[in-house]
Amino acid sequence: MSQGKVLLVDDNEDFLDILSERITSKGLEVETAESGTAALANPSLGSYDAVILDLVMPGMDGIETLKKMLAANPELQVILMTGHASLEKGIEAVKLGAMDFLEKPAEIQSLMEKIKEAQAKKMLLVEKKNEDKIREIVFTKGW
Template sequence: MAEELKARVLLVDDEEDFLTMLAERLESRGLNVTTATSGESALASVEGQEYDLIVLDLAMPGFDGIETLKRIKARQPEAEIIMLSGQGSIRTSIEAMKLGACDFLQKPVDINELMGKIGEAKEKRMLMLETKSIAEIEKILHTKGW
């Protein structure tokens, strides 16, 4: 698989064993994975990089998943984010979706379901970037009078 075609995924979870295991499983399926063990380090990661998908744990010390979601969306409104929870409540998942999460998965996560979600997020992101590029080209053509 060409490097530019690899989906870029940011995994954020304070449980390091879970994070390492999930990262290895996704990398073995050809994904480009970055990990963060806190909301703060996730925010630092999105500063200089855009991801096709961010998988964000709900329960973390410091910035929890909801606070991290809000802050990432403030910086990158188009970011595709899936929330993960070991003890997720319906109310919390509804709040996360209202704040812009595209999905909510329970731990332990089903790797095939997650791979499907990553594929959907990458396609959605590619379509959005393509649409944005077309709009920019049309704007340039219109302003130049071509």
């Protein structure tokens, strides 16, 4: 049984294959997208426990992809990764709602810890959303 679901978004196919294999070996279900556009077109985008998103990609970069992902799925937990780390971009990403920012190549253990954190955060957000929905139903129905 899968211990969670992760989406990897990176324009480097070799990197996607290697990282996907490493995360899968840790018991997680992994899907990949080779661009921000492909990731945003994924019909199950909101169902991932974490999205590992490359910052530097041709076309739509990681920051633009992040903005669009979170606009559509505010509870989505996004971890940005880049080989072109810059503190300013990392800070910008976190201010925009990214959960965290890691440099490539990230230690698999560090990445797995971030994914576990993402799962916990998402679970709390979903629970709160459900509680709010129940509260709204109770108050509008007058039970």
